[in-house]
Amino acid sequence: MYSYSDFDEAFVRSRVAQFTNQVERRLDGSLTEDEFRPLRLMNGLYLQLHAYMLRVAIPYGTISPRQMRQLAYIADTWDKGYGHFTTRQNIQFNWPKLPDVPAILSALADVEMHAIQTSGNCVRNVTADHFAGAAADEIADPRPYAELLRQWSTDHPEFQFLPRKFKIAITGSPNDRAVTKAHDIGLRMVRNAAGEPGFEVIVGGGLGRTPMIGMTVRDFLPEADLLPYVEAVLSVYNVLGRRDNKYKARIKITLHETGKEEITRMVEEEFARLRPLFGGNDQKLLADIRAAFAPPAFRNAPVDAYDAFYKADPVFRAWADTNLTQHRNDQYAIVTVSIKAHGATPGDATSEQMRLLADLAEKYGHSDLRISHEQNVILPHVHKSDLPALHAALVKAGLGTANVGLLSDIIACPGMDYCALATARSIPVAQELATHFEALKLEHEIGPLKIKISGCINACGHHHVGHIGILGLDRAGVENYQITLGGDGTEDAVIGEKTGPGFAYTEIVPAIERILRAYLELRTEPSETFLQAYKRVGMEPFKAALYNTEDAQDAA
Amino acid sequence: MSRRFTPKVVTANRLREGDVVYLTADDRWSPLHHEAELIEDEAHAQMRLLHANAQKLLVVGAYLADAKPGAKGPEPTHFREEFRTRGPSNYNHGKQADLAS
Numbered sequence: 001m002y003s004y005s006d007f008d009e010a011f012v013r014s015r016v017a018q019f020t021n022q023v024e025r026r027l028d029g030s031l032t033e034d035e036f037r038p039l040r041l042m043n044g045l046y047l048q049l050h051a052y053m054l055r056v057a058i059p060y061g062t063i064s065p066r067q068m069r070q071l072a073y074i075a076d077t078w079d080k081g082y083g084h085f086t087t088r089q090n091i092q093f094n095w096p097k098l099p100d101v102p103a104i105l106s107a108l109a110d111v112e113m114h115a116i117q118t119s120g121n122c123v124r125n126v127t128a129d130h131f132a133g134a135a136a137d138e139i140a141d142p143r144p145y146a147e148l149l150r151q152w153s154t155d156h157p158e159f160q161f162l163p164r165k166f167k168i169a170i171t172g173s174p175n176d177r178a179v180t181k182a183h184d185i186g187l188r189m190v191r192n193a194a195g196e197p198g199f200e201v202i203v204g205g206g207l208g209r210t211p212m213i214g215m216t217v218r219d220f221l222p223e224a225d226l227l228p229y230v231e232a233v234l235s236v237y238n239v240l241g242r243r244d245n246k247y248k249a250r251i252k253i254t255l256h257e258t259g260k261e262e263i264t265r266m267v268e269e270e271f272a273r274l275r276p277l278f279g280g281n282d283q284k285l286l287a288d289i290r291a292a293f294a295p296p297a298f299r300n301a302p303v304d305a306y307d308a309f310y311k312a313d314p315v316f317r318a319w320a321d322t323n324l325t326q327h328r329n330d331q332y333a334i335v336t337v338s339i340k341a342h343g344a345t346p347g348d349a350t351s352e353q354m355r356l357l358a359d360l361a362e363k364y365g366h367s368d369l370r371i372s373h374e375q376n377v378i379l380p381h382v383h384k385s386d387l388p389a390l391h392a393a394l395v396k397a398g399l400g401t402a403n404v405g406l407l408s409d410i411i412a413c414p415g416m417d418y419c420a421l422a423t424a425r426s427i428p429v430a431q432e433l434a435t436h437f438e439a440l441k442l443e444h445e446i447g448p449l450k451i452k453i454s455g456c457i458n459a460c461g462h463h464h465v466g467h468i469g470i471l472g473l474d475r476a477g478v479e480n481y482q483i484t485l486g487g488d489g490t491e492d493a494v495i496g497e498k499t500g501p502g503f504a505y506t507e508i509v510p511a512i513e514r515i516l517r518a519y520l521e522l523r524t525e526p527s528e529t530f531l532q533a534y535k536r537v538g539m540e541p542f543k544a545a546l547y548n549t550e551d552a553q554d555a556a
Numbered sequence: 557m558s559r560r561f562t563p564k565v566v567t568a569n570r571l572r573e574g575d576v577v578y579l580t581a582d583d584r585w586s587p588l589h590h591e592a593e594l595i596e597d598e599a600h601a602q603m604r605l606l607h608a609n610a611q612k613l614l615v616v617g618a619y620l621a622d623a624k625p626g627a628k629g630p631e632p633t634h635f636r637e638e639f640r641t642r643g644p645s646n647y648n649h650g651k652q653a654d655l656a657s
């Protein structure tokens with residue numbers, strides 16, 4: 001994995017020193033809160049409902065065992081023994097105290113981590129496919145490009161005061177696991193007619209109060225043009241983007257107000273100007289970075305033990321069926337460790353779990369760990385012969401839940417349990433959905449399903465692209481939950497459709513159950529997934545199930 | 557058109573710890589909602605908020621939150637403020653734990 005150069009190290013250390021000084025000056029009164037706030041946000045420090053929150057970047061979701069142990073150490077030393085992995089491949093600590101934050105940042109710098117540009121109107125942590133470098137369907141590992149973008153965007157003088165935050169996601173596979181179409185810039189690797197790799201460039205996607213699927217502005221961008229092109233997009237946005245209205249400031253609005261054709265023309269013009277200025281140093285740098293992402297030395301060993309175990313042990317089989325993904329090396333598998341045991345808080349991992357995962361990655365996973373936007377932890381390279389032992393170790397630690405891709409593998413934002421912007425809670429809704437359907441023993445029968453929950457219209461929980469999306473609102477002083485159906489965050493991205501009036505806190509789990517019972521009734525066969533069934537029959541049968549009941553009449 | 561003033565409390569987060577606190581009538585910052593001063597008058601509310609905002613070394617983000625009289629003292633009226641008196645619902649963290657001990 002990429003390791004800091006002297007320059008990176010010096011940069012991060014000097015930022016820690018600066019912020020340490022800024023915290024001191026806040027605490028002694030030399031800085032007012034108005035002066036301090038933008039400085040703390042530049043360093044990932046928010047003030048939430050009950051405490052401060054520190055958001056730490058896990059660039060492109062890749063993390064080493066040593067770093068994972070340091071996160072555990074931070075959680076134990078300065079927080080409450082856990083951390084929250086987010087949909088943006090960050091980890092959030094929910095209880096740091098202001099005077100301790102400099103020490104935390106320093107501990108992060110010790111393992112080449114930081115909280116820079118995890119907030120504010122700048123280019124945020126670049127996210128990537130969590131199966132990068134391992135997936136069977138991959139054209140190339142997207143992380144070298146993500147690292148190049150990270151280096152280019154960090155402290156970029158032109159892009160520190162953008163009209164609004166700017167999010168870039170990148171995937172190296174045609175099957176989009178990075179939700180690229182819901183980002184300010186989405187990059188999807190494709191090949192041209194000559195077989196060369198390049199990018200489809202998607203601009204103007206975003207969720208929040210005006211959800212939009214991005215538009216393709218270039219079908220094929222040669223690899224070597226990546227930085228000048230992205231820089232051209234940002235320059236155009238930096239000039240046109242609306243600074244007068246925060247709700248119209250994202251590039252998705254700029255794109256719609258200016259028109260795709262005009263923006264594309266401006267971007268291409270700027271690109272033509274910028275391209276010759278890139279003399280090839282970026283490509284040299286990319287080559288160096290790429291070397292840091294060389295695949296591990298894969299073992300060559302028999303896998304019969306795995307096959308035998310798979311046949312013999314139903315618990316292992318259930319886990320293998322849901323939590324394993326095909327690796328590009330036949331003898332290997334990609335393991336998704338669910339940190340969503342039924343009833344647990346989606347995305348939360350205790351320090352003990354972090355340490356165990358670090359140990360297991362060293363023992364069975366070529367010392368590689370990933371954090372997915374779906375809030376799980378991935379061991380991307382596990383030899384199949386090690387899977388039974390790995391599974392046993394996970395089960396022992398309560399991390400063996402076989403639910404990846406199923407109902408209880410829910411994305412939920414922190415909602416009103418932590419977030420100051422929330423209009424309703426989301427975590428307890430996720431917990432109750434998981435335990436309720438676990439008690440009914442229905443989730444395996446229901447099959448692949450993505451439920452995503454946000455606690456306000458900012459949509460941090462990606463509810464718009466959930467097969468079932470749940471949005472928590474405040475309706476006249478009570479929590480109310482709006483449902484959307486048919487959303488999809490893959491390469492076929494779609495924004496879900498609202499079903500109608502929302503449901504009270506106590507009504508939302510029964511409402512979801514009515515939707516799913518209707519689905520079980522109307523699917524043509526068990527292999528027709530919820531999303532496929534929805535695409536076939538549309539909203540009406542689900543609306544009927546939701547609203548044509550006595551309970552619902554009372555509730556509405 | 558004069559609308560009845562909804563009673564308020566002044567609330568904020570402590571600068572160093574981030575904890576939720578309430579301004580009392582005798583100018584302390586208390587972690588307990590029911591110890592807050594219940595303010596029934598708009599002009600007085602603004603004065604108290606100014607007073608709170610001046611305490612830059614103690615608290616951040618002071619604002620007026622709706623409240624109502626209760627048996628032990630002021631009580632929150634909105635669920636958000638109710639959560640702020642306790643802490644998160646997924647763990648026994650925050651005030652519900654700190655104040656219990």
Ligand code: HEM
Binds near residue numbers: 048086092205419459
């Ligand atoms: C203190 C906590 C947080 C605050 C204040 C916050 C704030 C916001 C705001 C204001 C937006 C809307 C941006 C817009 O529409 O222009 C947003 C969007 C988003 N946030 Fe958060 N957020 C928080 C936590 C999180 C967490 C925990 C996650 C990951 C689980 C997350 C991931 C996202 C994502 C994916 C979006 C939507 C994508 C987009 O930008 O359009 N945020 N957030």
Ligand code: SF4
Binds near residue numbers: 420423454459460
């Ligand atoms: S969706 Fe709203 S409630 Fe949830 S984390 Fe984002 S800003 Fe907070």
